[in-house]
Amino acid sequence: xxxxxxxxxxxxxxxxxxxxxxxxxxxxxxxxxxxxxxxxxxxxxxxxxxxxxxxxxxxxxxxxxxxxxxxxxxxxxxxxxxxxxxxxxxxxxxxxxxxxxxxxxxxxxxxxxxxxxxxxxxxxxxxxxxxxxxxxxxxxxxxxxxxxxxxxxxxxxxxxxxxxxxxxxxxxxxxxxxxxxxxxxxxxxxxxxxxxxxxxxxxxxxxxxxxxxxxxxxxxxxxxxxxxxxxxxxxxxxxxxxxxxxxxxxxxxxxxxxxxxxxxxxxxxxxxxxxxxxxxxxxxxxxxxxxxxxxxxxxxxxx
Numbered sequence: 001x002x003x004x005x006x007x008x009x010x011x012x013x014x015x016x017x018x019x020x021x022x023x024x025x026x027x028x029x030x031x032x033x034x035x036x037x038x039x040x041x042x043x044x045x046x047x048x049x050x051x052x053x054x055x056x057x058x059x060x061x062x063x064x065x066x067x068x069x070x071x072x073x074x075x076x077x078x079x080x081x082x083x084x085x086x087x088x089x090x091x092x093x094x095x096x097x098x099x100x101x102x103x104x105x106x107x108x109x110x111x112x113x114x115x116x117x118x119x120x121x122x123x124x125x126x127x128x129x130x131x132x133x134x135x136x137x138x139x140x141x142x143x144x145x146x147x148x149x150x151x152x153x154x155x156x157x158x159x160x161x162x163x164x165x166x167x168x169x170x171x172x173x174x175x176x177x178x179x180x181x182x183x184x185x186x187x188x189x190x191x192x193x194x195x196x197x198x199x200x201x202x203x204x205x206x207x208x209x210x211x212x213x214x215x216x217x218x219x220x221x222x223x224x225x226x227x228x229x230x231x232x233x234x235x236x237x238x239x240x241x242x243x244x245x246x247x248x249x250x251x252x253x254x255x256x257x258x259x260x261x262x263x264x265x266x267x268x269x270x271x272x273x274x275x276x277x278x279x280x281x282x283x284x285x286x287x288x289x290x291x292x293x294x295x296x297x298x299x300x301x302x303x
Contacts, residue, residue: 078102078236083170085109092301093236096187098180099301101173102238104155104262108143110167116141116158120148121245121253135251136293141165144294146243146256153223154242154256157294160272163263169299177265180300181275185284188212188235209284213239213277216284217260225257230282239277245294261295 077094081101086109091102109115119135119142122128135142141162145152162168163175176184190209214230216237221228223240233239243256255261260277274292276285 081170081173083107085111085113085170090299091236091238095184095235095237098183098187100176100184100237101299102236104240104242104296105158105169105299106155107168107170108156110141110165111169111171112167114167116143116162116168118142119144119159121251123147123253129250132250132252135159135245136247136249141168144245146253152242154240155296157242157245158263158297159294160263163265163297168297172302173299174302175263175265176298176300178267178273181264185209185212188215211282213284214282217277223257224279226279228279241277241279242296244274244276244292244296246292251293261292262298263295 077099079092081090081092082088083090085107088106090105092099093102094100107116108118117138117140119138120131121135121144122131135144138159139161142159143156143162145156146154158168166174168175190212211230214232215234216239217228217231217233218224218238218240219228219231219233224231225241239260241255241257241260243259244254244261245251246254255278258279261274264273264275266273272291272293273286274295276292278285
């Protein structure tokens with residue numbers, strides 16, 4: 001037995017360089033396996049595996065960069081971005097030539113690190129209408145949550161000053177513009193002339209895009225109240241009915257469970273414009289008979 005151990009020692013000593021090299025290779029492989037765990041995303045009801053790194057790349061001033069992970073499911077290209085501001089994860093989806101967040105933004109700071117003021121609205125206006133008025137009078141960027149539920153799956157509702165700050169989305173992304181939305185609708189099957197079709201009870205100047213809202217709606221009955229007409233979520237946009245803040249005198253929460261409402265940036269700065277999807281309609285509308293002062297944000301990748 002002693003001779004056997006002696007022989008092993010001789011071999012180890014003779015090939016110590018190779019042994020140490022093998023040891024370090026094994027350590028390296030182990031560390032890499034720790035860095036790249038595998039997450040599973042559900043995209044368009046298909047399973048897609050993506051490598052999620054635990055170490056973030058840093059730029060030359062030490063800021064954590066936004067990290068993206070990519071997977072492919074058929075004609076769509078889907079993935080996740082980790083927002084370096086708060087490490088929140090956002091699914092994204094490629095629709096046509098654009099890459100969209102598949103989730104509403106929920107940032108509490110701008111991408112330069114400054115905070116976005118939180119202005120809660122009273123659930124009961126009679127309890128404190130002055131606080132509600134503050135939302136309309138506030139001249140800086142602000143956010144709140146429907147009925148002040150900061151754990152809401154719908155994300156944050158932002159005022160128009162936050163939306164036009166040019167700092168709301170992660171670096172490399174921007175708040176969806178009017179052109180972004182129109183390109184999305186064309187990809188979904190809309191026609192250019194549909195962009196200016198007059199709208200029923202919404203007012204003579206309302207824009208209505210027929211029969212394409214369902215392609216954006218989440219299909220579950222858990223969030224949308226019945227009837228959730230035309231819902232198919234063909235592209236994984238995952239539109240949820242988070243509601244909105246309405247009124248420009250005493251703003252109120254309206255429509256959770258029935259309406260999705262998103263800001264759109266226009267060439268005319270500080271113009272209140274949003275796109276709405278409702279549970280009882282297959283259409284996308286831009287209301288004009290009422291003012292939306294708080295809505296959700298979808299980010300679009302630059303370039």
